[in-house]
Amino acid sequence: MDILFVLAGLVAGLMVVAWSCARSYFERGRRHGVEEAMREMARGVSSHCALEGGTVPASVEKAMAAVKALGTRGRFARGRSSTDPYHAQLWVLGDAIGEACWLKGHAAGVRRKAPAEGKIRVDLSVNELLQLGWLAHLGFQHMMPNYRGFESYRFGGEREALEGARAISKIEAAVPVQERPVADLAAPFKGRQKLICDWWQVTPDRLMA
Structure with a gap:
């Protein structure tokens, strides 16, 4: 036993x-x-x-x-719930x-x-790009001495003109301060706004030229 x-x-x-x-x-x-x-x-x-x-x-x-x-x-001593x-x-x-x-x-x-060194990036909508492209094309034509066009192009309404004005302001604001042709960006902006107001807001019933 x-x-x-x-x-x-x-x-x-x-x-x-x-x-x-x-x-x-x-x-x-x-x-x-x-x-x-x-x-x-x-x-x-x-x-x-x-x-x-x-x-x-x-x-x-x-x-x-x-x-x-x-x-x-x-080894570590730990309980069941630890x-x-x-x-x-x-x-x-x-x-x-x-x-x-x-x-x-x-x-x-x-x-x-980030843009490459020496480059500037600007955020634009599709409408703003279209407005800038069309305005740049018209501006280029009128800057050429041999341009003899007689056709006239106008904005389709106040909203379209405002979109074009805002797109131009974005481009102007993106230019470095030391490179800007105009020191005060408010001056050209107010000039464009005055043209729009004089045509559509002061006399809203005026026929478009």
Whole structure:
């Protein structure tokens, strides 16, 4: 009977040892897996950030260091409802990597949208482009000494004239201050507005020329 108790104790001890060894191997394998994933992520983030001469952001390096530090502390005692330390630090790392990628992509998009050096970009609607193209064509014709056209072109109404005036004002405002032929942009703007008001608002029933 004593032999049975001894054998049962040995079996129980062997099971405890086996469970402890299995748990230790699991923790070591998990730690090695996290470390290998960290190395892969570090290489990916470094290559992504170094495409245009950049460096790994400090927030990402700090988060990586925090995850690596967990591997040197051994096992963590945690309750059933507490958060796994690895999970918490990996969430922080993922947030830092996502923010770094977003900032890099946003900056690249801003650079692509920016005009080339020495160029000026103006935002115009389709109607404004059509108005400017037609006005520029008429202006070019009347600036040529050999132009002998007798046809006359007029705006179709007050709204069309206002759209043309606004489009011209946008072009004038886009010219750098030191390059503007007129220092006060309000003067030509008021002149165009006065022509429109004198024709359509003062005498609205006047026939169009």
